[in-house]
Amino acid sequence: xxxxxxxxxxxxxxxxxxxxxxxxxxxxxxxxxxxxxxxxxxxxxxxxxxxxxxxxxxxxxxxxxxxxxxxxxxxxxxxxxxxxxxxxxxxxxxxxxxxxxxxxxxxxxxxxxxxxxxxxxxxxxxxxxxxxxxxxxxxxxxxxxxxxxxxxxxxxxxxxxxxxxxxxxxxxxxxxxxxxxxxxxxxxxxxxxxxxxxxxxxxxxxxxxxxxxxxxxxxxxxxxxxxxxxxxxxxxxxxxxxxxxxxxxxxxxxxxxxxxxxxxxxxxxxxxxxxxxxxxxxxxxxxxxxxxxxx
Amino acid sequence: xxxxxxxxxxxxxxxxxxxxxxxxxxxxxxxxxxxxxxxxxxxxxxxxxxxxxxxxxxxxxxxxxxxxxxxxxxxxxxxxxxxxxxxxxxxxxxxxxxxxxxxxxxxxxxxxxxxxxxxxxxxxxxxxxxxxxxxxxxxxxxxxxxxxxxxxxxxxxxxxxxxxxxxxxxxxxxxxxxxxxxxxxxxxxxxxxxxxxxxxxxxxxxxxxxxxxxxxxxxxxxxxxxxxxxxxxxxxxxxxxxxxxxxxxxxxxxxxxxxxxxxxxxxxxxxxxxxxxxxxxxxxxxxxxxxxxxx
Ligand SMILES: NC(=O)C1=CN([C@@H]2O[C@H](COP(=O)(O)OP(=O)(O)OC[C@H]3O[C@@H](n4cnc5c(N)ncnc54)[C@H](OP(=O)(O)O)[C@@H]3O)[C@@H](O)[C@H]2O)C=CC1
Ligand SMILES: NC(=O)C1=CN([C@@H]2O[C@H](COP(=O)(O)OP(=O)(O)OC[C@H]3O[C@@H](n4cnc5c(N)ncnc54)[C@H](OP(=O)(O)O)[C@@H]3O)[C@@H](O)[C@H]2O)C=CC1
Numbered sequence: 144x145x146x147x148x149x150x151x152x153x154x155x156x157x158x159x160x161x162x163x164x165x166x167x168x169x170x171x172x173x174x175x176x177x178x179x180x181x182x183x184x185x186x187x188x189x190x191x192x193x194x195x196x197x198x199x200x201x202x203x204x205x206x207x208x209x210x211x212x213x214x215x216x217x218x219x220x221x222x223x224x225x226x227x228x229x230x231x232x233x234x235x236x237x238x239x240x241x242x243x244x245x246x247x248x249x250x251x252x253x254x255x256x257x258x259x260x261x262x263x264x265x266x267x268x269x270x271x272x273x274x275x276x277x278x279x280x281x282x283x284x285x286x287x288x289x290x291x292x293x294x295x296x297x298x299x300x301x302x303x304x305x306x307x308x309x310x311x312x313x314x315x316x317x318x319x320x321x322x323x324x325x326x327x328x329x330x331x332x333x334x335x336x337x338x339x340x341x342x343x344x345x346x347x348x349x350x351x352x353x354x355x356x357x358x359x360x361x362x363x364x365x366x367x368x369x370x371x372x373x374x375x376x377x378x379x380x381x382x383x384x385x386x387x388x389x390x391x392x393x394x395x396x397x398x399x400x401x402x403x404x405x406x407x408x409x410x411x412x413x414x415x416x417x418x419x420x421x422x423x424x425x426x427x428x429x430x431x432x433x434x435x436x437x438x
Numbered sequence: 439x440x441x442x443x444x445x446x447x448x449x450x451x452x453x454x455x456x457x458x459x460x461x462x463x464x465x466x467x468x469x470x471x472x473x474x475x476x477x478x479x480x481x482x483x484x485x486x487x488x489x490x491x492x493x494x495x496x497x498x499x500x501x502x503x504x505x506x507x508x509x510x511x512x513x514x515x516x517x518x519x520x521x522x523x524x525x526x527x528x529x530x531x532x533x534x535x536x537x538x539x540x541x542x543x544x545x546x547x548x549x550x551x552x553x554x555x556x557x558x559x560x561x562x563x564x565x566x567x568x569x570x571x572x573x574x575x576x577x578x579x580x581x582x583x584x585x586x587x588x589x590x591x592x593x594x595x596x597x598x599x600x601x602x603x604x605x606x607x608x609x610x611x612x613x614x615x616x617x618x619x620x621x622x623x624x625x626x627x628x629x630x631x632x633x634x635x636x637x638x639x640x641x642x643x644x645x646x647x648x649x650x651x652x653x654x655x656x657x658x659x660x661x662x663x664x665x666x667x668x669x670x671x672x673x674x675x676x677x678x679x680x681x682x683x684x685x686x687x688x689x690x691x692x693x694x695x696x697x698x699x700x701x702x703x704x705x706x707x708x709x710x711x712x713x714x715x716x717x718x719x720x721x722x723x724x725x726x727x728x729x730x731x732x733x
Binding site: 252268269270271272273274275276277278279280304305307313314315319323326329331332333334335336338339340345 | 547563564565566567568569570571572573574575599600602608609610614618621624626627628629630631633634635640
């Protein structure tokens with residue numbers, strides 16, 4: 144009796160990537176410019192390497208140039224800063240991304256602040272976040288994951304204006320910017336976090352729930368107002384003896400329960416995940432268009 | 439049967455101004471530096487002139503130097519920018535304030551963005567707002583009115599952490615930064631605005647209400663949970679035939695009703711109003727201390 148519509152992030156992301164490919168081609172043909180993304184990876188964390196590989200593959204498939212720099216774990220902050228400065232000045236690079244987390248001997252703020260705001264395709268610069276928070280201002284880039292969440296709502300024609308929205312989680316990269324984006328679209332937003340005393344009661348008031356916590360199956364049926372729309376950002380590994388890898392990925396929301404009460408829900412995997420990379424490509428394209436004043 | 443404690447902003451502001459005077463004296467005696475605030479007023483709006491006069495008087499009383507520039511209504515944006523640039527480079531100036539609103543032929547964003555972030559004592563620069571929104575970042579300055587609201591809560595020992603807070607209004611200068619500040623102190627925050635469908639129902643859930651709307655007596659008894667704390671930022675003139683001026687000032691909150699159900703409430707006038715100027719002096723002092731590395 145699963146009544147919820149499945150919000151198919153994989154399919155939407157595929158469509159967006161096709162739209163991007165077409166725009167990239169048109170740009171090449173019209174002005175001879177190919178958008179370029181530079182990715183800096185420090186150290187050899189396996190998960191980070193996978194993310195970077197996926198981003199590179201997605202660039203390739205969309206016709207976006209990708210440059211990759213792999214620095215050893217024991218590089219200095221200054222070495223990373225030198226690469227950033229080089230990319231800031233390189234006209235073939237329109238987006239710069241430093242894969243997080245950085246090794247602990249580096250200051251993440253220093254490194255991220257060094258990225259030119261015009262090429263900050265992750266949208267993490269405080270100047271971007273400030274503009275996102277302010278009415279009447281426009282950020283140069285919107286952070287990819289929360290942008291992907293809102294894009295899913297748009298593509299499924301889910302109204303936001305005047306709706307009650309609850310964002311669970313308030314991280315700089317997902318929860319907080321997601322709340323700001325919902326508010327820009329005139330939702331009435333509440334933010335639930337680890338210090339919230341009655342998260343269930345508050346969440347149950349929401350027409351739209353965006354969850355970005357990192358706790359498997361935390362959001363139960365009783366947290367959900369019948370008919371609510373759920374965007375589940377969480378990607379959490381849980382033991383699964385039936386899987387060859389020994390684990391599987393689940394969201395923050397208990398999917399089997401939620402799909403009985405919600406009107407629409409993103410699956411994990413295949414929901415927000417694929418949207419994040421699509422939005423990164425989109426931000427890189429937007430940046431190249433802006434720098435070259437191409438409409 | 440008014441049971442609410444009155445949060446006496448006038449008395450708290452007076453105390454803070456005395457603390458500031460003492461710090462200003464200590465700074466002068468120790469390193470020979472006097473904090474300085476530059477105020478730019480364009481045009482001859484009566485209310486703006488009054489605000490600027492009050493700020494100047496408050497500086498004088500605290501031992502802070504104040505410089506005032508009065509430009510005619512028909513000045514050019516470039517003339518204002520030239521003064522800002524001069525103050526940016528003037529080591530005797532630690533805070534720069536442009537009295538808003540500017541004449542309509544000027545671009546407010548351009549003007550505000552020109553103020554050096556180190557001297558932006560109003561805290562309106564998007565870089566400051568971004569840092570305010572981000573966990574792990576510190577703004578150089580917190581906007582004066584919302585800072586005054588939180589300071590009142592602190593001085594009255596009203597706990598914020600884990601409490602439900604509702605901010606009514608989301609302007610760049612009051613509502614939005616007030617919500618960010620409450621969240622930084624671990625309240626669970628909801629923001630109510632003009633597109634909110636059930637403001638009464640949401641507001642009634644709050645342990646702490648900050649209202650910054652500009653609608654006289656909008657918040658009625660039925661909006662208030664018994665025991666809630668109310669910070670009323672609104673300053674609204676309403677007709678009053680009994681007053682020699684023909685009008686009086688009231689808040690967004692219907693005071694006579696609210697003081698029966700709330701546990702504490704700010705009056706209007708005499709609540710948040712006096713705190714705003716006190717916080718401006720405090721920000722100017724903070725700036726001078728930071729620039730001269732004086733603890
Ligand atoms: N789909 C995608 O592309 C992406 C998915 N993710 C996934 O999203 C999830 C969140 O990521 P991220 O934002 O980086 O995580 P963070 O750990 O940075 O933030 C988690 C947030 O959840 C809050 N929180 C923790 N426990 C609770 C609780 N019991 N109830 C309510 N709130 C709680 C925290 O509150 P507090 O601030 O009080 O500590 C914090 O704000 C993870 O599963 C991650 O893997 C992340 C990025 C991209
Ligand atoms: N004490 C002091 O020192 C100061 C006092 N003030 C006073 O505070 C009040 C607010 O000022 P300011 O923030 O500059 O005002 P703005 O007009 O800039 O913002 C008003 C906010 O209230 C919201 N709003 C309007 N109508 C309603 C409604 N019916 N229900 C809920 N929300 C509504 C608006 O929503 P939306 O965004 O959807 O339009 C907007 O966000 C004024 O009375 C002002 O005089 C201001 C500054 C300093």
